[in-house]
Amino acid sequence: MxxxxxxxVHDVVILGAGSGGYATxxxxxxxxxxxxxxxxxxxxxxxxxxxxxxxxxxxHAAEVADLTRDSEQFGIRARFETVDMAGVNTYKxxxxxxLHKGLQGLVRNRxxxxxxxxxxxxxxxxxxxxxxxxxxxxxxxxxxxHPRSLPDLPIxxxxxxxxxxxxxxxxxxxxxxxxxxxxxxxxASVWASFEVDVTVVEAxxxxxxxxxxxxxxALERAFRRRGISFRTGSPLAGAHQHATGxxxxxxxxxxxxxxxxxxxxxxxxxxxxxxxxxVGVALDRGYVRTDERLRTSVDGVYAVGDIVPGxxxxxxxxxxxxxxxxxxxxxxxxPIDETGIPRVTYxxxxxxxxxxxxxxxxxxxxxxxVQVVEYNLGGNGRSQILATAGFAKLVRRVxxxxxxxxxxxxxxxxLVGEAQLIVNWEAYPEEVAQLVHAHPTQNEALGEAHLALAxxxxxxxx
Ligand SMILES: Cc1cc2nc3c(=O)[nH]c(=O)nc-3n(C[C@H](O)[C@H](O)[C@H](O)COP(=O)(O)OP(=O)(O)OC[C@H]3O[C@@H](n4cnc5c(N)ncnc54)[C@H](O)[C@@H]3O)c2cc1C
Numbered sequence: 001m002x003x004x005x006x007x008x009v010h011d012v013v014i015l016g017a018g019s020g021g022y023a024t025x026x027x028x029x030x031x032x033x034x035x036x037x038x039x040x041x042x043x044x045x046x047x048x049x050x051x052x053x054x055x056x057x058x059x060h061a062a063e064v065a066d067l068t069r070d071s072e073q074f075g076i077r078a079r080f081e082t083v084d085m086a087g088v089n090t091y092k093x094x095x096x097x098x099l100h101k102g103l104q105g106l107v108r109n110r111x112x113x114x115x116x117x118x119x120x121x122x123x124x125x126x127x128x129x130x131x132x133x134x135x136x137x138x139x140x141x142x143x144x145x146h147p148r149s150l151p152d153l154p155i156x157x158x159x160x161x162x163x164x165x166x167x168x169x170x171x172x173x174x175x176x177x178x179x180x181x182x183x184x185x186x187x188a189s190v191w192a193s194f195e196v197d198v199t200v201v202e203a204x205x206x207x208x209x210x211x212x213x214x215x216x217x218a219l220e221r222a223f224r225r226r227g228i229s230f231r232t233g234s235p236l237a238g239a240h241q242h243a244t245g246x247x248x249x250x251x252x253x254x255x256x257x258x259x260x261x262x263x264x265x266x267x268x269x270x271x272x273x274x275x276x277x278x279v280g281v282a283l284d285r286g287y288v289r290t291d292e293r294l295r296t297s298v299d300g301v302y303a304v305g306d307i308v309p310g311x312x313x314x315x316x317x318x319x320x321x322x323x324x325x326x327x328x329x330x331x332x333x334x335p336i337d338e339t340g341i342p343r344v345t346y347x348x349x350x351x352x353x354x355x356x357x358x359x360x361x362x363x364x365x366x367x368x369x370v371q372v373v374e375y376n377l378g379g380n381g382r383s384q385i386l387a388t389a390g391f392a393k394l395v396r397r398v399x400x401x402x403x404x405x406x407x408x409x410x411x412x413x414x415l416v417g418e419a420q421l422i423v424n425w426e427a428y429p430e431e432v433a434q435l436v437h438a439h440p441t442q443n444e445a446l447g448e449a450h451l452a453l454a455x456x457x458x459x460x461x462x
Contacts, residue, residue, distance in 0.1 A: 010036045012328055013136030015119045015127050015274075018045020019314040020305025021142030022103065023321025029110035031329035036134050037112050038119040038127060044103050045144055046306075047314040049096060054166050055186050057092035059346055062193030066348070073387065083194045085169055092166075121275035124298050138300050138328045141281070141288060142321070143274060145267040145306035150178075153239055158246050159261045162187065171196055172259035176248045178236055179264035180207040182345050185219070187262055189347035192228045199256060200230040201248070207232060208345055212357035212406040214374065214393055219408065222349050222389070269307040284309065292335040294324050302327070316341050340424040344413040349390050352416040355404035355423040361395045365403075371396050375449035377409045379459045381440035386410050392449045394429065401426035405446070415443055422446075429453035 012028045014021045017039035025037040042049050061083075071078040107114055117129040126135045147161035155161055162183055171194055177184045180202030188198045200207065200223075206216040207223070207230060223230060237249040239261055248256045269286045282289045282297035287309040294302050302324045305317035319336055326333040345351040361370045374393045377383035383390070390409025396402050405419035422432055433454040437447030451458050 008034075008135075010034045010113065010134070010136040012036070012138045012140060012325070013125075013127050013134050014038065014140045014142055015121065016045065016142035016144055016270075016305070017043045017114075018142060018144045018305060018317065019047045020144070020317030020321045021045070021140065022107065023318040024140050024142065024304060024325050025112050025321075026106060026110055027322045027325035028328060029112050031325060031331065033325070033329055035110075035112045036115055036136060037107065038115045038117065038129055038134065040116070040118045042100065043107060043114070044100055047317075048099055048103070050163050050166060052314050053096055053099060054092050055162075055183075055190070056346055057095045058088065058166070058190045059186065059348070061088045061091060062190045063348065065193045070387075083171060085171060089167070089169070119274075121279050121281070121301075124279055124300055138302065140321075140324055141271075141274075141276065141296070141301065141303040141307060142305050142317075143270040143307055145269055145312060147263070148266045148268045149263050150236065150265060153178075153236075153263060155263065156241075158241055158259065159239060159263065161263050165262050173197060174258050175199075175260045175262060176201060176246070176256055176258040177262045177264055178248075179266070180204070180230060180232065181210070181264065181266065182208065184262070184264035185345055185347045187264065188223070188228050188230075189226075192223075192226055193348070198228050199258070200228065201234055201236060201250065201256075202230065202232045203235040205233045208351060211343075211345070211351055211353060212393065212395075212404070213359065214391070215351045215353065215406050215408050218390060219345075219347070219349065219351060222408075226348070267306065267312055271307055293327060294320055310338050311341055311343065313341065313343065337424070340420065342416040342420040344416055346413060349388060349409050350411060350413045351406075351408050352412045352419065353404070353406040354416060354420045355402070356395060357404060357406065358393070358395050361397070361403050365397050369398050370403075371398050371453065373449055373453040375445050375452060375460065377442070377445055379448065379461075380442060380445040382442045383409055383445065385440070386442075392445045394449050394453050396429060396453060401428050402432075407445075409442070409445075411442060415446060418443060418446055422450075 011033035013036045014024050015038050017037050025035045028035045068078050069080040119127045119129045122128045126133050149155050174197035177188050177200045180200045188200050192198050207219055208216050235251045237251045240247045245259050246261045280298050288303040288307045290303050290308050296303050304320035306312045323333050342354040374391045377390045388410035393406040395404035402422050429450045432450040437444040
């Protein structure tokens with residue numbers, strides 16, 4: 001460990017090596033700064049070890065299960081026997097291990113000082129790691145988040161969060177998922193494909209309530225077809241764990257007996273007990289308050305990732321890390337526009353979106369100042385080949401640029417790249433309509449939607 005105990009003062013000291021922290025470290029080192037990166041668990045953080053990557057590996061295994069079961073639809077005879085969780089976990093853990101190894105190599109090659117241990121901010125320029133000071137001209141807080149529960153709902157045994165649900169050795173026969181947001185919906189999708197009888201309980205009136213209402217409705221229709229039950233507008237009254245399962249009671253009075261209760265009600269910031277407040281870093285309900293340049297209330301101390309209020313997404317953390325590294329290196333980067341950050345819900349079907357929902361746009365610009373087009377994937381050749389349903393919905397300001405794009409369907413997450421370029425570059429439908437989209441791709445659905453919005457629909461029934 002090279003630190004101030006050895007007389008070294010780093011240009012940047014980063015506390016937490018998840019998406020936000022390691023991105024800061026990689027970019028800062030690239031910019032020629034000396035970097036210390038402190039981590040108490042594993043390099044890569046939540047996203048790599050307990051979040052984005054393992055869940056997507058499970059979703060891919062789920063897709064293989066569905067394809068095997070439905071193979072005759074495509075003229076292929078295959079027999080679905082069972083889900084071998086040991087095999088699924090080996091596959092999932094192998095993906096994570098390969099990426100972890102690659103990331104360790106990146107950190108080594110950029111000559112970042114990697115320090116293992118529990119860190120605590122003890123002054124504006126020093127983090128103490130297991131009693132040893134690590135000093136920097138700048139400090140970046142990147143300690144991430146943890147799964148939340150509700151009061152009177154202790155986690156343990158058959159009541160679990162995504163942290164435990166990702167490592168099940170055996171599948172339950174049935175499960176209740178508390179929370180119909182991104183994480184809850186992803187697990188519902190995986191488990192239903194693995195033949196678990198799933199019920200999602202959501203207090204708000206619809207699944208994925210942060211998305212455009214049309215996306216929620218399409219997902220709900222798809223879930224119904226897949227036999228996934230859900231209760232929306234249905235707050236939990238309580239849950240009681242007993243020897244053979246959990247009794248879940250809803251405020252409506254309904255009782256559901258289940259083998260397992262997954263609590264997916266959001267994630268809280270890891271900021272307690274880390275010395276932040278003692279050093280003067282202002283918090284707001286546990287989150288670190290920053291300005292648009294990600295400066296905290298203490299000079300020379302920045303914050304990135306899930307501890308900063310806003311979307312809790314890995315790619316936001318990456319971008320904030322890059323931003324802070326460049327800021328410290330004196331490169332004057334442009335601030336990040338939060339509304340331009342793409343969002344994907346990786347269930348079957350997927351939801352991909354960027355920018356304002358229709359409701360948000362109407363509220364911001366006035367109800368009659370917004371124009372909307374929905375292109376149904378029924379007219380898209382590639383989507384028909386994949387046997388998926390859904391749409392691409394465009395939201396534009398009347399006579400103005402696109403302000404929101406919302407898509408539902410298998411694999412539409414892969415289309416969000418073009419969608420985010422369109423929204424972030426404030427493109428006009430007439431401009432996008434001039435661009436050629438390869439045939440047959442699902443991407444064409446975006447092209448077709450823009451043709452329709454530009455007043456010249458091609459493959460669309462009027
Ligand atoms: C099930 C699930 C699925 C998800 N899927 C996606 C997805 O598909 N796409 C997406 O964009 N996002 C996804 N996310 C969210 C994503 O994982 C987070 O937004 C991202 O990991 C946040 O990065 P971070 O660096 O802020 O925090 P973290 O990744 O949580 O990293 C923080 C790190 O700090 C370390 N740390 C904390 N305190 C200390 C301390 N005192 N000393 C030393 N080290 C410390 C922790 O050990 C941790 O490694 C998912 C999350 C979950 C739970």
